[in-house]
Amino acid sequence: MSQARKGRLKVYLGYAAGVGKTYRMLEEAQELRQKGVDIVIGYFEPHGRKETIVKTEGLETIPRRVLSYAGTQFEEMDTDAILRRKPAVAIVDEFAHTNVPGSERAKRWQDVHALLDAGIDVLTTMNVQHLESLNDQVWNATGVRVRETIPDWVVDEADEVVFVDLTPRALRNRLERGVVYSQEKAQRAMENFFTETNLTALREMAMRHTAHEVEERLEPGPALPPSSRKERILICLTSSPASAVLIRRGKRVADYLQADCLAIHVATTADGSEAVERHMSFARNLRIETNVIQSADVAGTIAGFARSRGVTQIYMGRSQPPPWWNRFAETIVQQVVRQARDMQITIVSERRR
Amino acid sequence: MSSRTDRRPDPEELLRRVQADERRERRGRLKVFLGYASRVGKSFRMFDEGRRRKERGQDVVVGALQSDITPEIRDIVCRFDIVPTISEQYAGRAYQTMDLSGIFRRHPEVCLIDGLAYDNPPGSRNPQRWQDVEELLRRGIAVITAVNIQHIREQQDAVERITGKRSPYSVPEDFLREAEEIEVVDAPPEALLGRTPGSADQSGVSSMPDSRRLAELRELALLLAADVVERQLQEYLDAHGVAARWGAQERILVCLTPRSNAGDMLRSGQRNALRFHGALLAVYVEQSGLSAEDQARLESHMALARELGAEVQCLKGDDFVQTILDFAREQRVTQLFIGHSLGDQRFRLSRSAVDRLIDAGEGFDIRLFPHVGAK
Numbered sequence: 001m002s003q004a005r006k007g008r009l010k011v012y013l014g015y016a017a018g019v020g021k022t023y024r025m026l027e028e029a030q031e032l033r034q035k036g037v038d039i040v041i042g043y044f045e046p047h048g049r050k051e052t053i054v055k056t057e058g059l060e061t062i063p064r065r066v067l068s069y070a071g072t073q074f075e076e077m078d079t080d081a082i083l084r085r086k087p088a089v090a091i092v093d094e095f096a097h098t099n100v101p102g103s104e105r106a107k108r109w110q111d112v113h114a115l116l117d118a119g120i121d122v123l124t125t126m127n128v129q130h131l132e133s134l135n136d137q138v139w140n141a142t143g144v145r146v147r148e149t150i151p152d153w154v155v156d157e158a159d160e161v162v163f164v165d166l167t168p169r170a171l172r173n174r175l176e177r178g179v180v181y182s183q184e185k186a187q188r189a190m191e192n193f194f195t196e197t198n199l200t201a202l203r204e205m206a207m208r209h210t211a212h213e214v215e216e217r218l219e220p221g222p223a224l225p226p227s228s229r230k231e232r233i234l235i236c237l238t239s240s241p242a243s244a245v246l247i248r249r250g251k252r253v254a255d256y257l258q259a260d261c262l263a264i265h266v267a268t269t270a271d272g273s274e275a276v277e278r279h280m281s282f283a284r285n286l287r288i289e290t291n292v293i294q295s296a297d298v299a300g301t302i303a304g305f306a307r308s309r310g311v312t313q314i315y316m317g318r319s320q321p322p323p324w325w326n327r328f329a330e331t332i333v334q335q336v337v338r339q340a341r342d343m344q345i346t347i348v349s350e351r352r353r
Numbered sequence: 354m355s356s357r358t359d360r361r362p363d364p365e366e367l368l369r370r371v372q373a374d375e376r377r378e379r380r381g382r383l384k385v386f387l388g389y390a391s392r393v394g395k396s397f398r399m400f401d402e403g404r405r406r407k408e409r410g411q412d413v414v415v416g417a418l419q420s421d422i423t424p425e426i427r428d429i430v431c432r433f434d435i436v437p438t439i440s441e442q443y444a445g446r447a448y449q450t451m452d453l454s455g456i457f458r459r460h461p462e463v464c465l466i467d468g469l470a471y472d473n474p475p476g477s478r479n480p481q482r483w484q485d486v487e488e489l490l491r492r493g494i495a496v497i498t499a500v501n502i503q504h505i506r507e508q509q510d511a512v513e514r515i516t517g518k519r520s521p522y523s524v525p526e527d528f529l530r531e532a533e534e535i536e537v538v539d540a541p542p543e544a545l546l547g548r549t550p551g552s553a554d555q556s557g558v559s560s561m562p563d564s565r566r567l568a569e570l571r572e573l574a575l576l577l578a579a580d581v582v583e584r585q586l587q588e589y590l591d592a593h594g595v596a597a598r599w600g601a602q603e604r605i606l607v608c609l610t611p612r613s614n615a616g617d618m619l620r621s622g623q624r625n626a627l628r629f630h631g632a633l634l635a636v637y638v639e640q641s642g643l644s645a646e647d648q649a650r651l652e653s654h655m656a657l658a659r660e661l662g663a664e665v666q667c668l669k670g671d672d673f674v675q676t677i678l679d680f681a682r683e684q685r686v687t688q689l690f691i692g693h694s695l696g697d698q699r700f701r702l703s704r705s706a707v708d709r710l711i712d713a714g715e716g717f718d719i720r721l722f723p724h725v726g727a728k
Contacts, residue, residue, distance in 0.1 A: 010541070137601065140716075163539040163575065167384070170534070200586045204601040207537065207579035211630065214572045218565060249718065256628045313720075318711060333711065337721060341693050344621075346720040347711050 007116040009158040011095065012125045013210055015202040016194065017047075018180035019166040021125035022093055026055035028123060029091050033059060042090040042115070042122075043077035043108075049179060059091070067100050074100040079111040082120070089121040096130035096148045109154050128206035131155065132286060133252040136245050141201035144193060151286050152255060156216060163210040168199035212256070231259035234311040235288065236302055236336075238265065239275040242317045242350050247283050249348050250315035259312075263290045264305055266298040299335030306343060313344040370592070381490040383532040385469075386499040389574035390567055392545050395499035395538045396422070396467050400429045402497055403465045407432065414461040416489070416496075417451050417482070419468040433465070443474035450477055451485050456494070463495045470504035470522035483524045499538075500524055502574040515569045530581055537578045542567035576630050603631030606686040607663065608677055610637070611647035613692035615654035618722045622690055623661045631687075635663040636680060638673050674709045681717060688718045 014021040022045070032039050041061040046053050062085060065078035076099050082090055092115070097108040105111050112122050129138040132149040139145050155161065166174075175186040175194060235250040237243045247263070254261035263283045265276050272292075280290045295301040306314055319331035330338070337345055384402070388395035396419065407413045415435045422430065436456050438449040450473050456464060471482040479485050486496050503512045506523040513519045529535060542564050583602055607622045609615055619635065626633040635658035637651060658665045670676030681689055691710065710719055 141601070160541040160543065162541055163537060165537040165539065165578075167534040167536050170536075197586065197589065200582060200589070201601060204579050204582045204586065207575050207582065208601055208630065210539065211572045211575035211579065214568050214575065218568055218572075253625075257625070258628075334708065337693065337707070342723050344720055344722055345693075346688075346718050347714075348718050349711075349714050349716065 005119050007118070007120045007122055008160075009112065009116055009121070010123045010160040010162065011155060011158045012123070012162050012164050013128060013155075013206055014125070014164045014166075015128050015206040016171060016199055017127070018171055018174050019164055021127075021164045022049075023052050023055060024162070024164050025091060025093070025123050025125055026052065026059075029059055029089075030055060032089060037089055038087045039089040039091065040082065040085060040087040042079075042082045042092045043094070044091065045093045047180070048182075051179070060087075062090075067102060069100045069102055076100060076103055077108065077111055079104070079114055082115060083118050086118065087120060089123065090115055092122055092124045095124040095126040096150050098148050107150075109150055126150065126155075127202075128209055129202060131209065133248055133255070134205055134209070136248055137205065138202065141205075142193065142198040152251070153287050155213070156255075158213075161210055161213040163206060165203070165207075168196050168203060171199060172196070231257050231312045232310055233257075233259050233261050233313045233315060234302075234306050234309070235261065235263040235283070235315045236265075236317075237263050237276065237279045237283065237290075238317065239273045239279075240317055240320075241275070242348075243275075243279040244282065245350055246315060246317045246348050247279065247286065247288070250346075251283075251286050251288060253315075253346075261288045262309065262311070263288050264302060265290075265292050266301045267292055267294045268296055268298065270294065298332050299339055302336055303339040303343075306340060311343065313346060314340060315346045315348060317348055318350070379493055381493050381495040382534070383486070383490055383495070384497045384534040384536065385529055385532045386497075386536050386538050387502065387529070387574055387578055388499065388538040389502050389570040390542075390545055391501060393538050393540050395501070397426055397429075398536070398538050399465060399467065399497050399499045400426055403463065404429050404432060406463055412462040414456070414459060414464055415467075416456050416464040417449070417466045417468055417471075420449075422467075434459070434461070441474050443476075446474075448474040450474065451482060453478060453485055453488060456489060457492060460492075461494060463497060464489055466496055466498040469498045469500045470520065470524050472522060481522075481524075483528050487528075500529070502570060502577065505529060505577070508573060508577060511573055512570065515566055515573070526577075529577075530584070535578060535581055537575060539571070539575070542571065579630075603629035603688065604684060604686045605631060605633050605688045605690065606677075606681055606684065607633070607635040607658065607690040608638075608692075609635055609651065609654045609658065610692060610694070611643065611650045611654075612694055612724075613654070614722055614724055615657060618690045618692070619654075619658050619661050619663065621722070622663070625688065626662075633661070633663040634684060634686070635665045636668050636677070637666075638668045638670060638676050674706050674713070677710065678713055681714070686717050688720060689714065690720050690722060693721045693723055 012021040012025045029039055039059065041056060041059050043064070044056060044061065062078055062081050064075040065081070067074050067076055077092065092108065092112055095109055095112065099106060099108060099111070105114070112124060115122050128134060129146045130148060130150050131152055133152045135146060135149055172190060172194060174180050175190055178186055180186060181189060233250050233254045235247055237247070251261055253259070263280070265280065267276070280292070283290050291305070293301050293305065302314065314336065316333055316336060319333040321331070333347060386395045386399050403413045413433055415430060415433045417438055418430065418435070436452050436459055439452050441448045441450055451466070466482070466486060469483055469486065473480060473482065473485070479488070486498065489496050502508055503516070503520050504522055504524050505526050507526040509519055509523060545567060546564060579601070603625065605622045605626050607618050622633050625631070635655070637655065643651070655665055668676050668680055677689070689710070691707065707721065
């Protein structure tokens with residue numbers, strides 16, 4: 001009966017460990033507690049930071065669940081216990097966390113969705129580099145390939161995204177004082193990931209992304225630019241590892257242009273490749289409609305499909321150069337370019353550092 | 354070929370930099386908290402930072418306070434030495450002027466200044482308070498202050514479009530850009546409108562128009578901060594001779610030719626740039642022997658580009674593709690727009706401009722546009 005209301009999700013977005021996301025979240029939790037709101041800590045990662053730990057005083061904590069995996073004990077959020085306790089608001093640190101294998105859900109954001117579905121409001125924290133669409137950009141700017149990612153739609157669906165800022169200088173000062181990590185670990189961090197340029201680049205991404213999230217939540221109004229017709233983007237997937245970059249890039253542009261996004265793979269043989277299946281499932285996780293068509297004529301099939309679905313833009317990766325014994329042959333890209341001259345075609349190059 | 358990519362600065366430039374560095378070393382450091390509305394918590398964050406610095410042993414004083422302060426701020430402020438402002442009457446109006454000589458005599462390490470956007474009475478040492486702050490910095494005193502986006506002079510047109518109001522007080526944007534540190538104080542508009550998550554009231558945002566206006570101001574403040582940060586990063590990379598990187602900002606380059614469908618390309622470029630809050634550039638690579646008709650087309654394309662807000666440049670170079678590639682790299686372009694027509698090949702065995710761009714274009718997307726009236 002009272003199942004109708006979904007919980008509200010609020011994300012505290014930062015750009016690195018130590019900027020104060022958890023602290024800000026707990027500050028809000030304390031305010032809510034003082035106002036008499038029924039609030040619990042579902043998961044909190046203290047990292048040995050005293051100022052932050054102090055902020056949990058007086059808040060009820062739901063004990064973690066202990067799981068064994070490969071002979072080691074792991075602690076995870078006890079989602080079922082929170083659901084049974086059914087508070088009005090739950091605090092869940094580290095939104096991008098991946099649960100240990102054997103957990104009921106693979107990702108913490110999926111646990112959070114279970115809480116929201118039960119009508120529990122959730123406050124959570126994450127860093128901008130965990131956003132799937134920024135993965136290549138983060139790698140380009142910092143040299144780090146982030147493995148734990150969150151599909152953008154999960155964050156887009158949050159009711160609020162709040163940017164937690166701290167200047168890179170202040171963050172590095174915190175590291176030096178040993179507030180964030182132990183002294184030894186801090187020293188290594190400052191030489192590697194926490195350089196002034198890395199932090200500045202990530203911080204700018206977080207600012208721009210929060211601005212984007214704010215804009216997405218605005219009702220369409222005069223502030224938005226005019227668009228002629230609805231754009232529709234088609235991403236052409238292959239077994240090439242570059243397909244991941246292509247998917248992220250095409251989806252990111254589609255999101256910003258508020259365009260539809262589809263993906264197609266033209267299979268020249270009947271037996272599917274494992275790499276293609278992986279790319280298709282990656283695309284589906286980002287909420288891209290996927291299509292597989294079997295045909296010997298790759299370019300013609302892409303052009304025909306694009307026309308039949310009213311596609312305005314085709315996204316392709318660079319083709320492999322033709323083999324030496326046939327080096328004047330047209331590549332797939334060249335064929336599509338020739339056969340779809342009435343459409344916009346975007347060729348995404350792999351990003352290098 | 355072009356010497357553009359040569360990043361070694363000339364001796365004059367080096368000298369200028371060294372002098373600027375020296376000035377900077379003697380100058381006090383400036384830190385600004387930027388918020389998008391009053392009540393977002395700028396002043397609290399500023400005083401809280403002052404508190405932490407004092408606890409770490411720095412000599413911190415308050416140089417200016419706003420008249421209405423919250424109880425939380427009062428709790429912090431009472432821990433500091435305060436150099437009281439001087440009350441003055443001018444033309445029947447009460448003014449609170451910062452006591453500059455008092456602060457100089459006291460000479461603290463750090464001075465906290467709330468209410469940065471303030472006009473001093475006529476006849477004061479400086480017309481505006483931010484100029485008082487400049488003096489403190491020149492004397493080697495570090496300043497922490499807070500400012501609201503509605504007071505940034507270059508943003509006031511945009512703010513007025515959103516709110517319909519314009520503050521009479523202002524601080525130049527350069528003051529912000531030259532600060533060593535700027536920190537954004539962000540909070541959801543709901544906090545300012547007095548809603549709490551987890552409360553029983555789920556009737557929606559209390560007042561839609563307010564909430565929309567606040568959201569737009571919030572976006573403006575975040576984008577201004579991102580822009581300040583981006584430029585600081587580029588300056589740092591330039592100064593250290595680090596090659597330009599693919600930035601966080603989308604930068605779209607439209608390549609104009611006489612026969613290209615410039616209207617579609619430029620309008621699409623503009624839409625992309627607006628949606629991404631990115632930059633729109635348009636270039637033309639000079640060609641000799643254009644017919645009068647082509648010359649006229651090209652000029653109308655360039656005029657349209659300027660009208661749509663593109664930064665337009667005319668490039669010189671023998672090799673069309675290489676000239677475009679060099680420019681794109683130097684300008685950290687993320688999307689290159691070009692006409693399908695450049696894919697035309699006179700001979701099957703020669704590679705078209707489009708093929709060469711695709712092969713060599715690293716770090717950016719290439720978007721091909723149809724001809725006018727393509728089937």
